[in-house]
Amino acid sequence: MRDFITVNQQPDAGKGSSQLQGLRGRPRFGLATRTLLSVIAFVMAAEIIIYVPLVVNFRDNWLRNRLSAAYTATLVLEAAPRAMVSEQLSRQLLDSVGARIIVLQAHGTRQILAAASLPPAVDEFYDLRQATFLQQLASTWRTYFADDHRVLTVFGAAPMGGEAIEVTMDEGPAKAALHVVAARVLTISMIVSAIVAALAVTILNLLVLRPMRRLTTNITEFGADPENANRIIVPSGQTHEIGRAEEALATMQDTLVRELTQKKHLAALGLAVAKINHDLRNMLASAQLLSDRLANVTDPLAQRLAPKLVATLDRAIRFCQATLTYGRATDExxxxxxIDLRAAVDEAAESVCPSGLGRIAIINDVSSGFSLWADPEHLFRVMVNLMRNGVEALDRAGPARGRTAQIRVSAQFGGDDAILEITDTGPGVPPSVRAQLFTPFSSSSRPGGSGLGLAIAADLVRAHGGSIELLPEADDETAGATFRITLPQRRPAAAA
Structure with a gap:
């Protein structure tokens, strides 16, 4: 909140706003695009996990089909007498298998059952009976990137009790079929990835990205003008996490607007008070000069009231000066x-309600000789504020039922603290006011009240390291309001 106040009070605030608009106008790699690419990447990764074994299995199945055809051809060649198998039939069998040579291993010997043109060399020997997945993957990789003249020998199970059957073939057809299947699977994978990504991004955009975009846009716009209550976000009412975030943001923004408005009010009030006090001090100085002439008046009442009037004017002038000083820095x-607390209470009571001039009694229950450590002027202001609040409450609403209009002041020591209590017999403090009783401009419930008296009293008490509180109301309806002030005291050794 302080950061917002500082920015609003700087002369370069317009520059910061223009920078914010510049940042807002820059092209961004948004969440929707990032989410779309991320989903596509994840789906493609899943497709690759499926794609690689699928291609490997296709190649192995393609080779097994060739071995199955060779197996059938072996049965034909083994069943027919050698003289009965013509060269043309043998070539047809080899063409059906797609092989150059078919060899049968049986009883430790190798027998060529059919042969066409012999290759100059065999590039790879691949045993389907004992191949591991890594071996299958490596062999498939070599086939995929092989040249068209590569020759492969495949080993498989042999018929009629044989040990193995060998089929030597050109790897070109396997490579061509592998490329076709790989391209088909890749195309299907891309289509599936695009469909899944589009559906996922659509759902995410509706459920997450759009509410988040609304949230961030509101934060940006509110940050540009945090005093504008019209920019407070209106919660969507949803029960999910973003809905709760909107409610929390609305609460925070509302509090911030009120705080900024209050701070602005305080700043304006401070300037006005400084101006008023400057002129009021001059007026009081003139009144002080006139009050000095009352000392020469022989009337007994004037003789009794003149010293108090002069003291009151002196205190008012000092207070005006202190207010001007406070406007520049902090309170003194x-x-x-x-100090003698009983005498201080009598002085404050005489200032609030001069004897014989009011119908409200201020009863001083402080024992004679009760002394405490405090600033006399600060304590006087605290007691005057509290007593005046009680007097105004009694004047406005009268005393509680069955009680007389009075304010009672009592004091006692509790450990190392002095405890001062000021109690009135008025109607008490409404519950709606108690929560912010010592906050400026928020606790006054009377017409024309400024809401500053209790805030000033609390500040002065806290400056002493003490505390002030409104005690809870009693169960009966005649309790009124009781304020308790606790002031830490010096130890005897320090006091001496």
């Missing part, structure tokens, strides 16, 4: 000293 640090 407390200067604690040992």
């Amino acid at each position: 640090a407390p200067k604690p000293r040992l």
